[in-house]
Amino acid sequence: METIRKLAILADAAKYDASCASSGAGRRDSRASGGIGSTEGAGICHSYTPDGRCVSLLKILLTNFCIYDCAYCVNRVSSNVPRARFNVAEVVALTMDFYKRNYIEGLFLSSGIIRNADYTMEQMVEVARQLREEYRFSGYIHLKTIPEASPELLAAAGRYADRLSINIELPTEEGLSSFAPEKSLPSIRGAMGELRWRIEEAKEARTTSEAKPTTVAAPAPTAPTKRAGRARAPRFAPAGQSTQMIVGADGASDQQILGAADNLYGNYRMRRVYYSAFSPIPDASRLLPVQAPPLAREHRLYQADWLLRFYGYGVDEITDTTQNGMLDLDIDPKLAWAIRHPERFPVDLNVASKEMLLRVPGLGVRNVKRVLMARRHGRLRVADVARLRAPMSKLLPFVQLADHHPRRALDDPTALRARLAPPPRQASLFPDAAA
Known part of the structure; x- marks a missing residue:
């Protein structure tokens, strides 16, 4: 005990x-x-x-x-x-x-x-x-x-x-x-x-x-030949x-x-x-x-x-100087960067570089690799991207495809942020209960 x-x-x-x-x-x-x-x-x-x-x-x-x-x-x-x-x-x-x-x-x-x-x-x-x-x-x-x-x-x-x-x-x-x-x-x-x-x-x-391989002394003529061993460092x-x-x-x-x-x-x-x-x-x-x-x-x-x-971001890019160097708690930092830089979007998934694809909200490292491979065989359309199981509501405002253009979605970053931010959670009447 x-x-x-x-x-x-x-x-x-x-x-x-x-x-x-x-x-x-x-x-x-x-x-x-x-x-x-x-x-x-x-x-x-x-x-x-x-x-x-x-x-x-x-x-x-x-x-x-x-x-x-x-x-x-x-x-x-x-x-x-x-x-x-x-x-x-x-x-x-x-x-x-x-x-x-x-x-x-x-x-x-x-x-x-x-x-x-x-x-x-x-x-x-x-x-x-x-x-x-x-x-x-x-x-x-x-x-x-x-x-x-x-x-x-x-x-x-x-x-x-x-x-x-x-x-x-x-x-x-x-x-x-x-x-x-x-x-x-x-x-x-x-x-x-x-x-x-x-x-x-x-x-x-x-x-x-x-x-x-380590050096091994030559064996005597009558001794069987052995392979050189390898001394592994600790x-x-x-x-x-x-x-x-x-x-x-x-x-x-x-x-x-x-x-x-x-x-x-x-x-x-x-x-x-x-x-x-x-x-x-x-x-x-x-x-x-x-x-x-x-x-x-x-x-x-x-x-x-x-x-x-x-993803190749720098510290100064991730943190917003207008918020005293603090991250936005309502939306993830990748989405926050994209909304602060509407001039960099929309990104054409059919021609953009890997570095820019990695900055598209909703696209992770694995899906970026899949996009690069898939576009070798033809121009990507919305249905092709949907098969990646990426969050389409987050992704589509920032990308251009053969059959999709976000039109004026990026003209009002404040409205876009409000639309993409998750709704506030309602306070529980029983705060000690398991969610």
């Missing part, structure tokens, strides 16, 4: 970290259904691999004791919350037990800072080391690394973990110094840079080792690194948040930047806002992040 109590506390404390994405899957329990696997049980969450597989992870903290006093953190030293701590052997045993029961396929491990950064990081690395070397665990391991830890410990973490992450927390140095005085943005970025070059060095070494965090930013705790605008994310993608080769809407916490600091930001803001930031990474 002591282990269950610790698990309940430390799994709940880990839920605020969004850099391990949750799937939102329906609740299923193999203990009741007789099937295999479970989405229930304390601490089990879901993440997605680059190839789209859903991986069940045991998501916990090593401890929620912490010597830091970050205003936005429920586990800060001044917070009045129940405390618990696992030792290394307990985390290893839990992981292996859950894995053997087919509840999980991997581990997401974070921790509060105890004693100092090096001591805490050493404990987390030891968990991963024992799983890999003593138990031959081949499942997924994600370690939340501590930027103030020594480079040697960061290097050891990367040898055992599939992914590493360092939370930047807030997008500006001013915000971080106000809300997390023990943390330093240069220190965080320095650790990210350390991980980046180690990840790239390991990839380059493995590519070289796979391309060039892995280092093959799934890369990720980070998280808190949205709405400080006064940072969406433009500042996206600017910081763009810098992280460009300079540190970040795999993902996660955005976590600030949630009011017990015994909150007076520095924090009383209410959480609308969840729609977090959603719009993820959509804008997608435009940065896959």
